[in-house]
Amino acid sequence: MNVQAFMASMDSGPIATDPDRPMTDALHSDADALDAYSQAVTRAVSRVGPAVVSLGVVQPAPERLRRRGLEEVRGAGSGVIIAPDGYVLTNSHVVQRAQKIEARLQDGRTISAHTVGTDPASDLAVIRLLDGGLPVADLGDSSRLRVGQLVVAVGNPLGFQATVTAGVISALGRTLRAESGRLIDNVIQTDAALNPGNSGGPLVDSRGAVIGINTAVILGSQGICFAIPVNTATWVASQLIREGRVHRAYLGISAQTVTLDRRIAVHYRIEAPTAVRITEVNPDTPAASSGFKPGDLIVRAGGRPVVTLDDLLLSLGNHRVGDPLMIQVIRGGETQTVETRPVDLPESA
Numbered sequence: 001m002n003v004q005a006f007m008a009s010m011d012s013g014p015i016a017t018d019p020d021r022p023m024t025d026a027l028h029s030d031a032d033a034l035d036a037y038s039q040a041v042t043r044a045v046s047r048v049g050p051a052v053v054s055l056g057v058v059q060p061a062p063e064r065l066r067r068r069g070l071e072e073v074r075g076a077g078s079g080v081i082i083a084p085d086g087y088v089l090t091n092s093h094v095v096q097r098a099q100k101i102e103a104r105l106q107d108g109r110t111i112s113a114h115t116v117g118t119d120p121a122s123d124l125a126v127i128r129l130l131d132g133g134l135p136v137a138d139l140g141d142s143s144r145l146r147v148g149q150l151v152v153a154v155g156n157p158l159g160f161q162a163t164v165t166a167g168v169i170s171a172l173g174r175t176l177r178a179e180s181g182r183l184i185d186n187v188i189q190t191d192a193a194l195n196p197g198n199s200g201g202p203l204v205d206s207r208g209a210v211i212g213i214n215t216a217v218i219l220g221s222q223g224i225c226f227a228i229p230v231n232t233a234t235w236v237a238s239q240l241i242r243e244g245r246v247h248r249a250y251l252g253i254s255a256q257t258v259t260l261d262r263r264i265a266v267h268y269r270i271e272a273p274t275a276v277r278i279t280e281v282n283p284d285t286p287a288a289s290s291g292f293k294p295g296d297l298i299v300r301a302g303g304r305p306v307v308t309l310d311d312l313l314l315s316l317g318n319h320r321v322g323d324p325l326m327i328q329v330i331r332g333g334e335t336q337t338v339e340t341r342p343v344d345l346p347e348s349a
Contacts, residue, residue, distance in 0.1 A: 037150075040150060040206040041150075041152055041164070041166045041206075043206070043207075043208065044152045044204050044205065044206055044207065044208040045152060045154060045164050045208070046208070047137075047138070047204075047207070047208025047209075048080070048137050048138075048152075048154055048202055048204050048208045048209075048210065049106055049154060050105075050106050050107070050135035051080055051081040051082075051134075051135045051136055051137035051202075052078060052079070052080055052081075052106065052137075052154045052155065052156075052201060052202060053078065053079045053080070053081065053088060053103040053104060053105055053106075053129075054076070054078060054103065054104040054156040054197075055076060055077045055078060055079050055090060055094060055095070055101060055102070055103055055104075055113075055127075055156075055200065056074065056075075056076055056101070056102045056103075056104070057074065057075040057076065057077065057094060057095055057098045057100070057101050058072050058073075058074055058075075058098065058099050058100040058101075059072065059073055059074075059075060059096075059097050059098055059099060060072055060073075060097060060099060061073045072099065075094065076156065076196075076197045077090055077091060077094030077095070077155075077156075077197060077198075077199045077200045077201075078090065078094075078154075078155035078156045078197065078198055078199065078200045078201030078214070079094075079103065079127065079200045079201065080137050080200075080201065080202040080210060080213070081129070081134050081135060081136050081137060082136060082137060082139065082237065083136060084132060084133055084134050084135075084136050085128075085132050085134075086111075086113075086128045086129035086130065086131055086132060086134055087116070087126055087127075087128055087237070087241060088103065088113065088126065088127045088128070088129060089124065089125075089126060089200070089202075089213055089233055089237055090124075090125050090126075090127060090199075090200030090213070091123050091124065091125060091199045091200040091213065091214075091215055092118040092119055092120045092122070092123045092124055092125040092178075093120075093123055093178075093199065094125065094199050094200045095115050095118065095125050095127055096118050096120070096125070098115055100112075101113040101114065101115065101127055103127075103129050105134075105135075109131075111129045111130060111131045112129075112130050113127045113128060113129045113130065114127065114128060114130070115127050116128050116240055116241060116244065117239075117240030117241070117243075117244040117245055117246075118240075119236050119239075119240060119245070119246045120178055121178065121184070121246070121248070121345070122178070122184055122228060122232060122233075122236050122246075123178045123184060123215050123216075123228065124213060124228060124232075124233055124236045124237070124240075125200075125240070126237050126240040126241055137202060137204075137208075137209075137210050138207075138208065138209045138210065139209065139210050139230055139234060140204075140205055140207075140209030140210055140211040140230055141211075141230070141231065142188070142211050142212060142229035142230045142231045142232070142310065143229075143231055143307070143308055143310055143311075145169055145172060145188065145205075145211060145229075146169065147168075147169050147170070147171060147172060148168050148169060149168060149169045149205065150166065150167075150168060150205070150206050151166070151167060151168060151169055151190050151192055151203050151204065151205060151211065151212075152164060152165070152166045152192065152203070152204050152205075152206075153165045153166075153167075153190070153192040153193070153194060153198060153201060153202075153203050153204075153214055153225075153227075154201050154202055154204065155194070155197060155198035155199075155200070155201025155202075155214060156197045156198070156201070163198075165192045165193040165194070166192055167190050167191040167192035167193070168190065168191060168192075169188060169189070169190055170189045170190055170191050170224075171188075171189040172186075172188060172189070172257075173185075173186055173187075173256055173257050173309065174186075174187040174188070174189045174226065175187065176215070176216060176226050184215075184228065185254075185255070185256075185309055185313075186229055186232065186257070186308070186309040186310055186313070187215075187226050187227065187228060187229070188203065188211070188212045188226065188227040188228075188229055189224065189225070189226055190203060190212075190225050190226070190227060191224070191225065192225060193225065194214050194216075194225040198214050199214060199215060199216070200213060200214065200215075201213070201214050202214070203227040210230050211227075211229070211230050212227030212228055212229055212230055212233070213227055213228045213230070213233050214226075214227045215227055215228050229310060231310045231314070232310060232313065235313070235314055235317050239317070246345075247321060247344060247345075248316060248317065248344070248345035249316040249317070249319045249320075249321050249325070249342030249343070249344070249345075250285070250286070250316075250321075250342055250343050250344060250345040250346065251285065251286050251287040251292070251316065251340060251342055252281065252282040252284075252285020252286055252287040252288060253278050253279075253280065253281055253282065253285075253287045253292060254278070254279045254280040254282075255276045255277060255278050255279055255298070255309060255312065256276070256277055256279055256309065257274050257275075257276055257277075257307075257308045257309050258274060258275060258276070258277045258297075259273060259274055260272070260273060260274055260275050260297070264297075264330060268299070268330065268335060270299055272299075272305055272307040273307075274307055274308060275297045275298060275299045275306060275307070275330075276297070276298040276306050276308070276309055276311070276312050277295065277296070277297050277298075278292055278293065278294055278295065278296045278297075278298065278329075279294055280294055281293065281294060285343075286340050286341055286342050286343055287340065289340075290338050290339065290340035290341075291338060292327075292329070292338065292340070293331065295331070296329040296330070296331050297329055297330040297331070298312060298327055298328070298329050299328050299329065299330060299335075300326075300327065300328035301315040301316070301325065301326075301327045301328075302315045302318070302319060302325055302326065302327075303326070316342060319342060321342060321343060321344045322341060322342070322343065323341065324339050324340070324341055325339070325340055325341070325342055326338070326339055327339075327340060
């Protein structure tokens with residue numbers, strides 16, 4: 001029996017008595033699901049793609065190479081345009097100490113760029129392209145992310161321009177150590193594959209909105225990649241554009257976002273399902289002087305609710321160094337309001 005006859009015989013049989021019908025329906029359902037997934041990825045890429053740039057960077061060679069007569073080295077990375085007048089978000093480690101930066105756009109143009117500012121503490125940097133009227137990416141809200149959510153990474157791994165990988169958010173609230181040695185809190189873990197050259201490119205949601213900046217992959221592992229949340233990146237970028245550096249109010253704590261016990265939330269009339277728990281208080285810091293303790297749950301800072309670690313970082317970022325800051329905590333079943341005076345983030349922090 002040829003294919004046409006086989007299909008005709010399948011179509012002519014009564015539906016109710018066809019034993020293979022459930023399997024056929026299942027195959028159609030799988031095809032529909034795959035098609036919806038594909039549409040989500042392609043739609044996201046089409047929206048963010050024009051704003052993704054490939055970066056070529058020339059940096060002074062390290063001393064060991066200069067002794068061999070090599071004066072400069074070349075690197076590559078990715079970035080995403082966040083303003084039509086040429087501001088681009090990327091990684092600090094991509095452009096730090098750069099002597100020359102060139103950005104290649106999706107339309108084939110190559111534009112010179114210069115560094116506006118770098119922030120090794122978050123592995124973020126802003127550069128500016130010497131051109132205007134550029135395509136701009138939409139920025140999302142990383143506080144609304146959920147584990148299992150579809151994400152797409154766009155970048156230029158190994159020099160292959162506009163490469164796309166897709167996956168899901170594997171975990172939230174991870175901690176990653178930057179090249180400077182400082183810990184970057186509240187990092188997104190994803191299984192969307194990253195490779196050298198992806199650094200600085202955007203991680204986007206199914207709508208094509210940027211929800212993170214790709215920053216690192218654990219070598220030798222499978223499917224463990226990281227991105228800096230876009231809320232953190234937006235705050236850092238605004239300071240770099242305005243002042244060329246990031247002034248951080250520093251308390252001297254390590255903390256993480258945790259789920260609130262429902263009884264505590266109801267008792268203290270806290271609407272948010274999460275808060276921030278202090279895991280460590282560093283000695284000789286404003287937090288130690290103010291009496292903060294490991295286990296304290298921070299629920300408000302500067303009059304604003306603290307739902308995630310991003311909220312606390314943003315409160316500190318908007319706070320003038322040295323001014324008093326009122327922080328409400330839950331400790332031992334009671335609420336307390338603690339006054340502290342953050343200092344400027346020390347170089348060794």
